[in-house]
Amino acid sequence: MALSASAKENLSRLFPGDPSPLWDSDPEFMELFTNFALGEVVDQGSLDEQTRMMAVLAALLGCQGVSEYREQLPAALRAGVTPAQAKEVLYQAVAYLGLGRVRPFFDAANQVLQEQGVSLPLAPGSTTTAETRLTAGNQAQVDIFGEGMRGFQDSGPEESRHINRWLADNCFGDYYTRKGLDYRQREMITFCFLAAQGGCEPQLVSHAGANLKIGNDKAFLIQIISQCLPYIGYPRSLNALRCVNEAAQAAQ
Known part of the structure; x- marks a missing residue:
């Protein structure tokens, strides 16, 4: 099997330099996978390359x-x-995957960035303080999910209300308010985190709905799933598609 023109062009442009060792040990597989992931899949739809690669990074974290x-x-x-942007994807992953699963990615990201000549640490990206993070976080929830989220931090049974507060001040107040990514990009990567880790279908439906609400329409989300599929497999991709369909039906 020879590489398609599209796969060959994308491979040489995005992965210049020394080829993966898998080309020596498993050339047949690498031709098959590269033709699919960097040819057929990339050619599907019209996502810009920056968005596509951001989705792939988020899916790999997930x-x-x-x-x-x-x-x-x-x-x-x-x-x-x-x-x-790469760091923001990494930081926000902690809210949805936990540091236990994200910690190894910090080492990988820092090594790659330093190899690319990037000076670390990067400039601070926070826009909130200890005094403003709760209010700003709840406003982000309202901006993304709708007015029904107003005061979410004070809702629910008293014994678990602190978790709703943490969702407002930590998940949204600490992360969603940061510089580097806008709400549409943040909800897109959240969708990828949830789709890729699996077992989070209720939350995936909710965040698919949030994506739809802020302008990442159904066609866009299907393209995102399509670009992540080679890296997360068919079962989780099909589950994500079902969740998008469910959210889109509920939004009608």
């Missing part, structure tokens, strides 16, 4: 693909993802 993340991050930087 599925714990740290070795592939290390391979893909330099390609993402070549595709226009800035170091600040």
